[in-house]
Amino acid sequence: MKKIFNPLVAINTLFIALCIGAFLYSQYNSDSGFGRQTQSAKKTTGKNGSAASSSERDLELGSVKNQTDKVSDEPSALFNDPAIKQAWGLKKSDAARAWSVTQGTKDTIVAIIDTGIDINHEDLKNNLWVNPGESGTDERGRDKASNGVDDDGNGFIDDVHGWNFVSNNNKLDDNHGHGTHIAGIVGAEASNGKGISGVAPNVSLMVIKYFDPKVPNTDNLKNTIASIHYAIKMGAHIINYSGGGTDYSKEEYDAVAEAERKGILFVAAAGNERSNSDHHPYYPADYGLKNIISVTAIDPTTEVLPSSNYGVKTVDIAAPGQNILSCLPNNSYGLMTGTSQATAFVSGAAALVMSHKDQYFKAAEVKNYILATGDPSTSLLAKTKTSRQLNLFKSLTILGGETGLSGTARAQVQDSFPSDSNRRGTSSDPNMESVSSVAHFGQELLHSIESQKERKRPSAQPRLGSGQPAANEN
Numbered sequence: 106m107k108k109i110f111n112p113l114v115a116i117n118t119l120f121i122a123l124c125i126g127a128f129l130y131s132q133y134n135s136d137s138g139f140g141r142q143t144q145s146a147k148k149t150t151g152k153n154g155s156a157a158s159s160s161e162r163d164l165e166l167g168s169v170k171n172q173t174d175k176v177s178d179e180p181s182a183l184f185n186d187p188a189i190k191q192a193w194g195l196k197k198s199d200a201a202r203a204w205s206v207t208q209g210t211k212d213t214i215v216a217i218i219d220t221g222i223d224i225n226h227e228d229l230k231n232n233l234w235v236n237p238g239e240s241g242t243d244e245r246g247r248d249k250a251s252n253g254v255d256d257d258g259n260g261f262i263d264d265v266h267g268w269n270f271v272s273n274n275n276k277l278d279d280n281h282g283h284g285t286h287i288a289g290i291v292g293a294e295a296s297n298g299k300g301i302s303g304v305a306p307n308v309s310l311m312v313i314k315y316f317d318p319k320v321p322n323t324d325n326l327k328n329t330i331a332s333i334h335y336a337i338k339m340g341a342h343i344i345n346y347s348g349g350g351t352d353y354s355k356e357e358y359d360a361v362a363e364a365e366r367k368g369i370l371f372v373a374a375a376g377n378e379r380s381n382s383d384h385h386p387y388y389p390a391d392y393g394l395k396n397i398i399s400v401t402a403i404d405p406t407t408e409v410l411p412s413s414n415y416g417v418k419t420v421d422i423a424a425p426g427q428n429i430l431s432c433l434p435n436n437s438y439g440l441m442t443g444t445s446q447a448t449a450f451v452s453g454a455a456a457l458v459m460s461h462k463d464q465y466f467k468a469a470e471v472k473n474y475i476l477a478t479g480d481p482s483t484s485l486l487a488k489t490k491t492s493r494q495l496n497l498f499k500s501l502t503i504l505g506g507e508t509g510l511s512g513t514a515r516a517q518v519q520d521s522f523p524s525d526s527n528r529r530g531t532s533s534d535p536n537m538e539s540v541s542s543v544a545h546f547g548q549e550l551l552h553s554i555e556s557q558k559e560r561k562r563p564s565a566q567p568r569l570g571s572g573q574p575a576a577n578e579n
């Protein structure tokens with residue numbers, strides 16, 4: 106029998122096939138969509154976000170939005186650290202949602218070049234960098250960290266957590282408080298029931314001391330340069346330098362340029378000189394190298410602090426810097442204000458970005474992620490190059506290609522270098538006076554801050570701008 110082509114049957118068959126196809130396709134899509142979201146949700150509760158899945162990196166804004174519907178924007182909802190609610194900067198920079206993506210990893214090393222760190226602080230001790238060549242036991246069974254031998258042959262004896270370039274030894278004590286405070290902002294441990302959380306709760310903090318108020322005639326600049334070389338040599342991915350001065354230094358420039366060649370990010374304070382850095386450069390923030398991010402400080406209403414340097418050509422981005430709650434020596438906590446604190450926020454952000462995107466030693470790219478994904482604000486238009494404030498979540502979730510990265514490229518050459526020789530100091534102001542304005546504060550923490558206040562008061566008058574002689578109590 107001859108088969109006759111019946112168009113009606115053919116259309117019916119095609120229609121049924123299409124229906125089945127559409128059904129299967131919709132099932133497949135909802136499954137895979139769910140799969141991605143579940144994976145993200147798992148990351149929320151995981152210890153870290155070490156391996157960024159390719160699907161996450163491919164997320165577009167629409168999908169990111171869906172993902173965040175499930176995530177609290179309140180840092181205290183994620184962690185049990187009693188004072189985390191008082192850390193307004195975390196909420197302002199969207200930390201909780203960022204932590205749903207990654208909380209960082211110990212593989213990321215941030216060098217804190219500062220006044221030392223209280224390495225026994227309850228909220229920091231577990232996040233210290235450990236030099237692999239100075240830990241474990243030697244052939245005689247002794248602890249390499251304290252055997253008096255330079256086990257890794259790097260020229261520094263027992264440098265297990267870092268080095269003190271002021272006294273040229275491995276004692277890292279913080280006789281000021283500044284370095285401990287900065288370290289806490291970058292990487293205080295989260296969910297340990299103590300204090301606060303750092304921007305990157307999982308991280309390794311390399312402690313490098315360049316200044317000590319108790320050591321007279323400290324050559325801060327020389328120690329800074331030695332510190333930068335140490336950080337490079339020992340494999341830091343990010344250098345946090347919350348200090349600076351108005352004197353240009355060829356040696357310091359060369360050190361930061363070497364970090365640039367190695368792909369190491371250098372996050373630097375814009376300074377607290379109350380000046381326009383476009384006209385009055387501040388170093389190292391204004392060396393104009395591709396790996397430097399210059400950071401100014403804002404208050405909770407996104408206004409740049411009157412004390413902070415600014416500049417549409419020189420200052421890259423703004424971050425929280427007023428009354429920032431963080432760690433202080435002897436298991437205490439307190440508030441400090443300045444571009445130092447803002448800088449530490451950005452270093453923490455960079456640690457999260459490197460951890461999540463696996464872009465170690467890619468300073469320029471990480472810089473672009475952070476600058477291009479900040480939240481624009483009209484109040485920053487005349488203050489920073491990007492007109493943006495740090496947004497931790499967006500720096501992790503918005504792809505570089507969507508953000509016009511070229512728009513954030515910065516001038517590479519500084520026009521002029523003034524030769525005045527202000528000594529450099531740290532870029533923050535202790536602001537213990539405003540403790541009483543902190544509401545809902547954990548009793549225990551309030552107590553420790555009050556006692557800190559008592560200890561600090563006699564010597565707390567000097568402003569910590571780098572224009573001040575560094576020999577005061579800063």
Ligand SMILES: [Ca+2]
Pocket residue numbers: 239254255256257258259260261262263264
């Ligand atoms: Ca050594």
Ligand SMILES: [Ca+2]
Pocket residue numbers: 239248249250251252253254255256262263264
């Ligand atoms: Ca040793």
Ligand SMILES: [Ca+2]
Pocket residue numbers: 186228293294295296297298299300301302
């Ligand atoms: Ca904590």
